[in-house]
Amino acid sequence: MPRVRPDQLAARRREILAGARACFARYGYEGATVRLLEKETGLSRGAIFHHFRDKESLFIAVAQDDAATMVATVEQFGLVQVMRDLLHRDDADTAGWLGSQLEVSRRLRTDPDFASRWSAPTDAVVAATRERLSRQRDAGVLRSDVPIDTLAKFLELAYDGLVLHLAMGRAAGDLEPVLDLVEAAVRRPAHD
Amino acid sequence: MPRVRPDQLAARRREILAGARACFARYGYEGATVRLLEKETGLSRGAIFHHFRDKESLFIAVAQDDAATMVATVEQFGLVQVMRDLLHRDDADTAGWLGSQLEVSRRLRTDPDFASRWSAPTDAVVAATRERLSRQRDAGVLRSDVPIDTLAKFLELAYDGLVLHLAMGRAAGDLEPVLDLVEAAVRRPAHD
Numbered sequence: 140m141p142r143v144r145p146d147q148l149a150a151r152r153r154e155i156l157a158g159a160r161a162c163f164a165r166y167g168y169e170g171a172t173v174r175l176l177e178k179e180t181g182l183s184r185g186a187i188f189h190h191f192r193d194k195e196s197l198f199i200a201v202a203q204d205d206a207a208t209m210v211a212t213v214e215q216f217g218l219v220q221v222m223r224d225l226l227h228r229d230d231a232d233t234a235g236w237l238g239s240q241l242e243v244s245r246r247l248r249t250d251p252d253f254a255s256r257w258s259a260p261t262d263a264v265v266a267a268t269r270e271r272l273s274r275q276r277d278a279g280v281l282r283s284d285v286p287i288d289t290l291a292k293f294l295e296l297a298y299d300g301l302v303l304h305l306a307m308g309r310a311a312g313d314l315e316p317v318l319d320l321v322e323a324a325v326r327r328p329a330h331d
Numbered sequence: 332m333p334r335v336r337p338d339q340l341a342a343r344r345r346e347i348l349a350g351a352r353a354c355f356a357r358y359g360y361e362g363a364t365v366r367l368l369e370k371e372t373g374l375s376r377g378a379i380f381h382h383f384r385d386k387e388s389l390f391i392a393v394a395q396d397d398a399a400t401m402v403a404t405v406e407q408f409g410l411v412q413v414m415r416d417l418l419h420r421d422d423a424d425t426a427g428w429l430g431s432q433l434e435v436s437r438r439l440r441t442d443p444d445f446a447s448r449w450s451a452p453t454d455a456v457v458a459a460t461r462e463r464l465s466r467q468r469d470a471g472v473l474r475s476d477v478p479i480d481t482l483a484k485f486l487e488l489a490y491d492g493l494v495l496h497l498a499m500g501r502a503a504g505d506l507e508p509v510l511d512l513v514e515a516a517v518r519r520p521a522h523d
Contacts, residue, residue, distance in 0.1 A: 302495060
């Protein structure tokens, strides 16, 4: 077998993740069979499962990939910006991928191992949100009468709401002023 | 065949809805087979589908039942009270039923007929929320710098977020102060 360079391995991994994301978006978690994953990535099951143990691992890896992007955005601009990005990226693929995440809700409630593997990427976003809010409070831009934890959970509730909204295929166009309201609710009022 | 009185028919219908709700909660939409629906309701498929055309109709009828309860609460106390009720009713059955609703997200995006039948109960809650907000604005308890439509969508976003949160099996215990924040965000500030 020819030797494969690390950058080629990483490129192949990215290729598989992109194909898998599109496949989960189009067919859902259950519907994304190994055959469809092969078709969407253009690779054999042998090649795919050389990089990822199984379909579940592949699904969680796509979510981790998402979480890494989200953490970077949260650190610099906050969780509301992640929501604004979702609004602007509004398309069938985004909705489908979010929808496939909802599909596993029963498994999250009934399979502790899956739940703990799934919560790892989410936890990173939650931690980044809290850190940013702490920095914002120190900078005096945040309202001071509500604990950081409550503000973080409020933003996460809004984020979850947006995920459900988009995953259900509802129109995203007019949610920008709603996100303005979400953002204003955690900030110090102008007349303070 | 013996004649059945209308009140007996209505009681039987309620019985089927309660069993179906428990069945969808436990096994999800796809997992709730006709055999399981028979077991959970204690009735034959003949009896069940005498009242409801098919599994899809039964699922939508449970959602309509929910929506009717929600509309009554919204009219009197507002959508935030619906959320508070969900927090207090937090149990495996509630989470399971909400989860089964998420499961159909792909169908909502890809099956226009199902989507329109599903959106009817939701629309009733949306309309009741807008009506109540209008009355509250007239009464002067609402903030006056944001359109009713934006306030309604904001409350719906929070509601959707709570549904996702509970459906994913996450802890509900500490969300009460978050709902206080949601409620405060639509009200006129005390120092106005």
